[in-house]
Amino acid sequence: MEEGIAPHASASAPPQRFFRKYIFSIDHKVIGKQYYALALVAVFIGMVLSWLMRLHVVWPNAKIPGLEMLSKTGAPGGVMTPQYYLSLLTMHGTLMIFFVLTNAPFTAFGNFFLPIQIGATDMSFPRLNRLSFWITFAAFLVLVAAFFIPDGPPISGWTAYPPLSAVGSDAGPGLGWGQNLWLISISLFCVGSLLGAFNFIATTLDLRTKGMTLLRMPLSTWAWFITSCIALLAFAVLLPACLLLLLDRMAGTSFFVPAGLIIGDHPQSHTGGSPLLWQHLFWFFGHPEVYIAILPSMGIVSHILINSMRKPLLSAKVVIYSMISIGLLSFLVWGHHMFVSGMNPYSSLLFSLPTLTITIPSTIITMIWLGSLYGANLRISAASLFALGFISVFVAGGVSGFFLAQPALDSYLHATYFVAGHFHMIMGVASLFGVFAGTYFWFGKMTGRMMNETLGKIHFWLTFIGSYCIFMPFHYLGLVGSVRRYSAFVNDFTQPLMPLHKFITFAALLTGAAQFIFLFNLIYSRFKGGRAPENPWEGTSLEWSIPSPPPRNNFGDQAPVVHHDPYQYGVDGLKGDYVMQDSSEQIVAEELI
Amino acid sequence: MGKWFAILIVIVALASAYPILFHQYAPPKTISTDGQAIDKELDATMAEAGITFLLAQFVLAFFIWKFTGRATGAKPSRLPGGAKLMVAAAFVLVGAELLALGVSGQRTWASVYLTAPKADALQIQAQAGQFAFYFHYPGADGKFGPLHPEKIDDANGNFFGLDPEHDVDSRDDIISGELVVPVNREILLLLHTKDVGHSFYVRELRIQQDFVPGLDLSMHFTADTVGRYEIVCTQLCGMSHYNMKAYLNVMSQEDFEKWMKQKAAEQ
Numbered sequence: 001m002e003e004g005i006a007p008h009a010s011a012s013a014p015p016q017r018f019f020r021k022y023i024f025s026i027d028h029k030v031i032g033k034q035y036y037a038l039a040l041v042a043v044f045i046g047m048v049l050s051w052l053m054r055l056h057v058v059w060p061n062a063k064i065p066g067l068e069m070l071s072k073t074g075a076p077g078g079v080m081t082p083q084y085y086l087s088l089l090t091m092h093g094t095l096m097i098f099f100v101l102t103n104a105p106f107t108a109f110g111n112f113f114l115p116i117q118i119g120a121t122d123m124s125f126p127r128l129n130r131l132s133f134w135i136t137f138a139a140f141l142v143l144v145a146a147f148f149i150p151d152g153p154p155i156s157g158w159t160a161y162p163p164l165s166a167v168g169s170d171a172g173p174g175l176g177w178g179q180n181l182w183l184i185s186i187s188l189f190c191v192g193s194l195l196g197a198f199n200f201i202a203t204t205l206d207l208r209t210k211g212m213t214l215l216r217m218p219l220s221t222w223a224w225f226i227t228s229c230i231a232l233l234a235f236a237v238l239l240p241a242c243l244l245l246l247l248d249r250m251a252g253t254s255f256f257v258p259a260g261l262i263i264g265d266h267p268q269s270h271t272g273g274s275p276l277l278w279q280h281l282f283w284f285f286g287h288p289e290v291y292i293a294i295l296p297s298m299g300i301v302s303h304i305l306i307n308s309m310r311k312p313l314l315s316a317k318v319v320i321y322s323m324i325s326i327g328l329l330s331f332l333v334w335g336h337h338m339f340v341s342g343m344n345p346y347s348s349l350l351f352s353l354p355t356l357t358i359t360i361p362s363t364i365i366t367m368i369w370l371g372s373l374y375g376a377n378l379r380i381s382a383a384s385l386f387a388l389g390f391i392s393v394f395v396a397g398g399v400s401g402f403f404l405a406q407p408a409l410d411s412y413l414h415a416t417y418f419v420a421g422h423f424h425m426i427m428g429v430a431s432l433f434g435v436f437a438g439t440y441f442w443f444g445k446m447t448g449r450m451m452n453e454t455l456g457k458i459h460f461w462l463t464f465i466g467s468y469c470i471f472m473p474f475h476y477l478g479l480v481g482s483v484r485r486y487s488a489f490v491n492d493f494t495q496p497l498m499p500l501h502k503f504i505t506f507a508a509l510l511t512g513a514a515q516f517i518f519l520f521n522l523i524y525s526r527f528k529g530g531r532a533p534e535n536p537w538e539g540t541s542l543e544w545s546i547p548s549p550p551p552r553n554n555f556g557d558q559a560p561v562v563h564h565d566p567y568q569y570g571v572d573g574l575k576g577d578y579v580m581q582d583s584s585e586q587i588v589a590e591e592l593i
Numbered sequence: 594m595g596k597w598f599a600i601l602i603v604i605v606a607l608a609s610a611y612p613i614l615f616h617q618y619a620p621p622k623t624i625s626t627d628g629q630a631i632d633k634e635l636d637a638t639m640a641e642a643g644i645t646f647l648l649a650q651f652v653l654a655f656f657i658w659k660f661t662g663r664a665t666g667a668k669p670s671r672l673p674g675g676a677k678l679m680v681a682a683a684f685v686l687v688g689a690e691l692l693a694l695g696v697s698g699q700r701t702w703a704s705v706y707l708t709a710p711k712a713d714a715l716q717i718q719a720q721a722g723q724f725a726f727y728f729h730y731p732g733a734d735g736k737f738g739p740l741h742p743e744k745i746d747d748a749n750g751n752f753f754g755l756d757p758e759h760d761v762d763s764r765d766d767i768i769s770g771e772l773v774v775p776v777n778r779e780i781l782l783l784l785h786t787k788d789v790g791h792s793f794y795v796r797e798l799r800i801q802q803d804f805v806p807g808l809d810l811s812m813h814f815t816a817d818t819v820g821r822y823e824i825v826c827t828q829l830c831g832m833s834h835y836n837m838k839a840y841l842n843v844m845s846q847e848d849f850e851k852w853m854k855q856k857a858a859e860q
Contacts, residue, residue, distance in 0.1 A: 081832070082832045082833060082835060082836075083831075083832035086829070086832060086834075155831065155832060156829065157829050159829075161789075161790055161828075161829070163788070163789045163790070163806050164789040164790065164829065164830060164831060167789075171723075171788070171789055171831055172723075172831040172832050173832065257806070258806050258807025258808075259807070260742055260807075261787070261788055261789075261806055262722075262742055262745060262787055262788060263723070263787075263788040263789065264723070264788075267742070267743070273807070274807065275790060275805055275806055275807065276805060276808070309660075309669065310669055311669035311671075313676075314671070314672060314675050314676040314679060315675070315676030318676045318679075318680060340792070340801045340802055340803055341803050341805070342802070342803045342804075342805040342808050342810045345702070345703075345706035345707050346707065348702065348706070349699050349702060349703075352695055352698070352699070352702075353695065356691045356692055356694075356695045357688075357692075359687055359688070359691055360683055360684060360687060360688045363683040363686070363687040363688070364679065364680050364683040366649065366683075367679035367680075367682055367683050368676060368679050370649070370652050370653060370656065370679075371672045371674075371675075371676070371678070371679045372672070373653070373656035373657070373660060374656055374660070374670070374671075374672040375660065375669050375670030375671055375672065376656070376660045376669055377660070377663055377667055377668075377669050378595060378657065378660045378661040378663075379661075380594045380595045380598070380661055385594075385598060388598065388653070388657060389598075391649075391653055392602055392605075392606075392650060392653055395645070395646060395649040395650065395653075396609065396646065396650075399642040399643075399645055399646045400642070402638055402641060402642045402645075402691060402694070403635070403638050403639075403642065405691070405695070406634065406638065406694060406695060406698040406702075407698065407699075407702040407706075408630070408631050408634050408698045408699075408701035408702040408705070409631065409634055409635055409638060409698065411631065411702070411705065411799060411800050411801055412620065412631060412635070412796070412799045412800070412801070414801050414827065415792065415794070415801070415827035415828065416827075457594065461601075464601070464605075465601070465605070468605045468608075468609060472608075472609045476612050476613075476617070476618035477618070479618050479619060479620055480618050480619070480620065480621075480796075481620060481621070481794075481796035483794070483825055483826075483827050484827075485829045485834065485835075486834065486835035487834075487835045488835050488836075489835070490835065490836055490838075491823055491825060491838060492823055493621070493796070493823065500618075569669075570668065570669040
């Protein structure tokens with residue numbers, strides 16, 4: 001695809017009235033901030049839910065103040081019932097995976113910075129962009145509504161396996177309208193994501209400014225682009241799956257429910273369906289989804305690391321090709337969530353091979369990061385600490401994948417805390433570290449005011465230590481065989497594990513409390529932070545060539561022209577040890593390999 | 594601050610490795626013949642993962658230590674070998690070893706899940722339902738009585754919906770809430786669920802198998818140590834999922850036959 005000349009924004013004047021300017025804006029920058037705000041609300045709700053879960057697991061009979069107000073049936077007298085634990089678990093996973101990790105690193109930062117980093121004035125389809133956000137927002141409201149209906153949220157987990165999720169209240173509380181709302185919410189989310197992904201792809205292919213070849217795009221933009229391609233294919237499968245499940249629940253179909261089931265003493269009238277069909281459809285989406293959650297953070301971290309190291313990576317091309325490989329391979333591995341599901345055991349062996357293989361591009365990227373650190377001129381800031389910390393936690397979370405990729409070991413570790421440790425470390429910690437790094441790095445550009453660096457560093461130290469304290473022990477629990485999604489531990493072998501569970505709970509509460517430092521910093525800095533210069537980090541990519549915050553059409557009247565790759569660092573530039581991407585200064589040769 | 598972070602990484606890495614190195618949280622001793630192969634695989638993978646983890650953390654810490662706080666104007670330099678070396682190292686360090694583990698692991702998987710049970714394996718039907726496991730033995734005639742879902746009556750202990758009045762084969766069948774098996778005899782467990790998805794997991798056997806509504810699945814194992822081991826459900830099945838459990842009771846052949854006679858007399 002040739003690079004195009006970025007077309008000027010529509011000839012009409014920018015909106016002046018409050019609603020069109022701040023609420024129903026078609027400006028990609030406002031929409032990006034809206035996605036970020038949504039993710040921020042979702043992450044704090046999700047975090048509180050995790051506190052409630054951890055408290056219950058350790059003190060099942062404790063009266064939790066205020067909980068009865070949220071649900072009289074779920075927590076009579078403030079004591080959480082086992083079913084309410086599962087409701088909170090379901091909502092925690094759903095909020096975090098969809099509304100936090102698919103939003104913050106991807107649609108939030110991507111919306112704000114993808115057009116800018118390629119030199120465009122907006123997305124290809126700004127109105128569609130606005131629609132994407134508001135559909136996602138509607139999905140959030142529908143999901144949260146499940147808390148306030150009498151039967152409460154569903155108890156089937158974010159994975160919603162039928163028949164548990166398909167047969168309604170016969171199977172348990174929360175599985176009536178709670179499950180319906182969940183399915184409607186996720187269906188809406190799919191639509192919003194599909195529209196957004198489509199917009200990102202069109203923009204990347206069509207609106208790159210003069211000189212901006214694909215290989216000259218920053219690594220963050222590449223990550224958003226690849227993620228959008230994955231999202232387009234993955235959400236396109238989840239949407240019909242959710243609709244089919246809704247039909248099973250409401251229209252008497254039996255896609256997922258076989259004959260002869262007696263649930264809660266009620267014979268079910270379904271016949272002919274397959275629960276495994278749901279699992280295949282769900283995980284065909286679900287595995288690429290976790291790469292949707294991590295790839296943008298990998299791109300953001302790469303981008304920030306380069307700036308902090310004051311030198312380019314050993315090879316940006318290798319990182320790009322590795323991210324593409326990850327994207328492709330991510331569609332071949334879904335069965336590793338189903339090794340013991342009852343599918344043909346030969347399939348398990350088949351899925352194991354690409355699962356092991358996908359480690360290779362991830363390792364290549366990690367080795368490139370590490371190898372690039374050699375000889376760097378590393379600058380320490382809150383952003384670079386989180387970017388460096390990402391490498392540590394990404395490795396920590398990644399190596400447990402070595403175990404789970406092998407069916408013979410998954411046979412022992414499936415559905416234990418080992419799995420929960422693996423995905424929390426990678427998604428809950430690493431991906432979020434990318435979001436934190438991006439926030440500290442880009443807040444000034446987005447709002448015109450800088451975040452407080454001291455508070456940022458304190459936030460980093462507490463979060464880094466706290467995350468290891470919470471999630472490494474998950475792996476130990478799993479090795480002993482402690483099963484996940486248990487609201488209480490009543491097995492013989494789990495009694496000796498309670499001290500470790502208590503340790504995790506305390507670590508979770510403390511690490512969670514540390515996040516309020518971040519929240520305070522965000523809000524305070526938004527209004528009282530120091531004024532952000534145009535280029536506080538001496539960065540080279542196009543976002544650092546425009547004011548903080550950028551004007552409505554980003555680049556003013558003149559579309560930028562780029563002359564080389566975005567990572568000319570460690571050179572003798574006129575401004576310092578860098579040359580901006582839109583500068584026509586003489587540079588060292590662009591990367592050849 | 595970079596140097597402090599480097600120190601923190603080393604501390605955190607060592608602290609994470611400590612419980613593993615000192616076997617503080619280890620799987621229980623395995624009681625199945627297949628379990629030993631799985632444990633070998635687990636140990637080899639732990640070595641690979643552990644070395645990769647520690648090496649990566651130490652390299653990260655070392656580079657952060659060495660390359661922060663350098664004099665202003667210091668020129669950055671490039672790792673000898675560049676990207677090519679990193680790519681090669683990734684393929685060798687991780688790729689080759691993982692694939693090797695994967696290949697040897699395939700044999701272990703195949704021996705559990707792809708090998709047919711022996712012809713003389715003791716067949717036992719296992720039924721999972723919200724929120725209990727029940728086990729159905731064919732009795733002296735060696736034949737399972739047919740199941741009639743409409744006759745299931747939990748209150749009266751007819752968990753499987755047997756009809757001894759009309760089905761001759763049912764009359765000597767044994768129903769038990771405990772999975773009692775003789776030691777060193779292959780067991781073929783026939784898995785059936787009454788309602789939603791469940792899973793059968795005994796840590797000491799090292800194997801897990803989901804019950805899938807509508808599918809007749811099976812798993813086979815041989816327990817080689819007498820004792821009582823917990824069976825737990827690992828597939829989220831509803832509000833009392835956490836409390837859905839039973840016991841695997843491995844007995845000597847003699848004790849098993851005594852138990853069978855005693856149960857037969859009770860039915």
